[in-house]
Amino acid sequence: MAYMPVSGDPFAALVLDALGDAMGPIAVVRPVLDAGRVVDGDVLWLTSSAQTRSGLVAGGLLSDVYGTDIAHMPPTLAAQAALRTPGVQVTVGPYKVHRPEGGSLMYEVSAITYLDMVVVSFLDRTEQVREHQMFHEILDGLDTAVMVLQPQLVDGVVVDAVVDWSNLASRSAWVNPRGTEPGAHVLEGYFDSEAWLDLANAAWSGAPATRIMLSDPTHLQWGAAIQVVTRLGDVLVESTHDRSQDVSLLERIAESDFRFATLIEDLPSTVFVGEFGKSRFEFVSPNCLQLLGLPPQQLQRFSDVLALVHPDDRPTAASVSEWVAAGSPHYSAEWRIHRADGTECIAAVSAVCRRSPSGADGFLGLFQDVTEQRRVLQQFEAGERLRSLGRAASAIAHDFNNLLMVVAGNIDRVQRSGSAASQGLTDAKVAADKAAELARTMMTFARSQPGRPAPVSIDHVVDRCVTISSAEISSGVRMTTSIPVDLPPVFADELQVAQVLHSLVSNALEAVGASGTVSISAALVERARCHLLDNPGSGGPFVMVTVADDGQGVPKELLLRVWEPFFTSKVISKEHGTGLGLSTAHGIVHQHDGHLTLDSEPGRGTSVSFYLPALTDLS
Structure with missing residues (x-):
């Protein structure tokens, strides 16, 4: 066809x-x-x-x-x-x-x-080519070095750029002109690639970015220059202006900029600067990577920050708009932040109104990581509650014990009188004895009831505890012990040490229920850990005794409360006691200049360790 x-x-x-x-x-x-x-x-x-x-x-x-x-x-x-x-x-x-x-x-x-x-x-x-050539001829006639760059992106972040075109001035501005030829990679030609990437990413975000470049004889022909990078569609246009005649002025400006950047970077807070009505921030300090887990390039909008806020705190975070509308001069709140790596922190957020150089109304916001401060405060408050309850328990136990002595003494006198003692009197005597034991326990917790210290073998205490606890062990529960034969003794009241160990073992057996493993181990260590903020532990040597189980563990929100007297996560009953076990152990161990610590994770079990000073010099 x-x-x-x-x-x-x-x-x-x-x-x-x-x-x-x-x-x-x-x-x-x-x-x-x-x-x-x-x-x-x-x-x-x-x-x-x-x-x-x-x-x-x-x-x-x-x-x-x-x-x-x-x-x-x-x-x-x-x-x-x-x-x-x-x-x-x-x-x-x-x-x-x-x-x-x-x-x-x-x-x-x-x-x-x-x-x-x-x-x-x-x-x-x-015509288009002629106009293009005319435009290039105009640019070639400029003293300003101009390059058109094709950025290379990774997750929206500029990591390099390839030269599409450059004018004659750019080939004379740089020591190695091949770095300005089409197809050349920018980072291969720049002596300060990190600074250029910061500039390029700021420009890629939408606003022209400027920096001062001082003399570098190995790369830049000019004594000093001002470089501006602008985004035009899908390309970056870089213009570098020769300012060799202003070297001293630019050096002072660059030094001032460096001091300001160093100050911002060294601040314990991340700084956000913006204008009301604009979707993008004007400035985000680089240390946002440490606080929020993302670089400034990925935190250009308030929505980027809001996406990291804990869902329960987002209504509070969203109230920033109400603060703006109300014209309040200051905003303050605490937000829980989910970092990109999955960790969580508490950020204290504050913002103040400011007026930009252009006269527009804007704001300056500060984000500060206060996670550790909040944890320390919680521990301090828990310690204060523990000490207050200890003082109260001591006073109550003392008065209660005095009353019981009167009751028990009268019951004894009736029984010795030869009159027919009813079963009720016998039951009353047993109840009084138990009440007296409870009072002694409360006084021990409060550190007001000293024991009778002597050299104590931990191996012997563990053997007795295992023997006594065997009656409580279900058929599906396995108990293991690991005690070194050369473990030195401790100087303590043996009955009180046995009480601490038995309390911890009882808790572990209740945690595993009908099946699981409870382990008792001991070791000689040089330093001790402690759950109290104002008593972080000290040098040893110490004998560390650890009772561990593979039960359900303790929820994170209850870890600080387990040491409080009368607090228990179990139903209080005849079998489960009154919640004085750990608080009593706390009193006994610290009375012996020892320390306690508890580690637990839901679903993985609990490990409680107590440290008693080792008696290495038996003389």
Whole structure:
């Protein structure tokens, strides 16, 4: 088929010619292929402008015009590219051709497949290229170094850039001009790549970014320069201005900027600066990476910060808009922050109104990590409650014990009188004895009831505890012990040490229930840990005794309360006691100049260790 039937239809040809005049020169070609390569093509139809432009004729072949070198001709290259991506329009060029009447023409060739044909368009780019060249000539005449850069992004962050174009001044500004040639990577040519990346990312966020560059004879030819990077669509435009005559002034400005940047970076707070009504922050200090877990480039909007706030605290965080609307001069709150790495912190957030240099109303916000301060405060408050309860327990126990002595003494006198003692008196005596034991326990907790210290073998205490506890052990519970044979004794009241160990073992057995493992181990250590803030532990040596279980563990929110008297996470009953176990252990251990610590994680069990000074010198 040498031509399309439409070529015989004058009206259709007239319409297509008009369409071609509007769209530019167009030709329809059926490619002739050899091993998948275009070696020629039948010209089925073309507009008159295409015939004038290319010399092709409807019903002819591409080779009639291009000869044997057809494989390298623009229409052939466009058709070959279109066949590789059917249905997708491709463009090749621009190409330069000389007109017979003089001058030259710049054009591109686009092509798209349709069935077994290729529609080829010849696009005149002469004016655009001329304007482009004029623009480049203007830029080449500037003393300012200008480069057009194609940024390379990773997760929206600029990590490098490739030079698309550079003017003559940029080739003279740098010691190595090859770093400014098209295709060169920016980071390979810059001596301060980190500073340039900060500048590029600030510009990529939407606002032009500026920096001062001082002399570096190994890279920069000029004594000093001011560099501005601006985003234009999908490219960055970098302009570097020679300011060699202002070296001393720029040095002072750069030193001031450095001091300010160092001050901001060393602050224990992350700084956010912005204007009301703008979606992006003007400034975010680099130390936000330590506090919030994200670099400044990923925290450009308030919504970026709000996404890190704990869901329960977001209503408080969102109230910032109410603060703005109310015109309040100061905002203050605490937000829980979920960092990108999964950890959580508590941030004290404060903000004040400010007026920007342009006169616009804005704000300055500070985020400070107060996680450790809040933890210390909670521990301090828990210690204060413990001491207050201890003093109260001591007073109550003392008075209660005095009353019990009167009751018990009268019961003894009645029983010794020879009169018939009723069962009620016997029960009353047993109850009084138990009440007296409870009073002694409370007084021990309060450190007001000293024991009888002597050298005590921990191995012996553990053996007795295991023997006594065997009656409480279910068939599905396994108890293990690990006590070194050369473990030194401790100087303590043996009954009170046994009371501490038995209390911890009882708690562990209750935690594992019908099945699980309870382990008792001991070791000689040089330093002790302590749960009290004002008593962080001291040098030893100490004998450390640890009781561990693989039960359900203690919830995080209850860890500070387990030491409080009468607090228990279990139902108080005849079997479970009154919640004085750990608080009593606390009193006994600290009375012996020892320390206690508890580690627990829900679902993984609990480990309680107490430290008693080792008696290494038996003399």
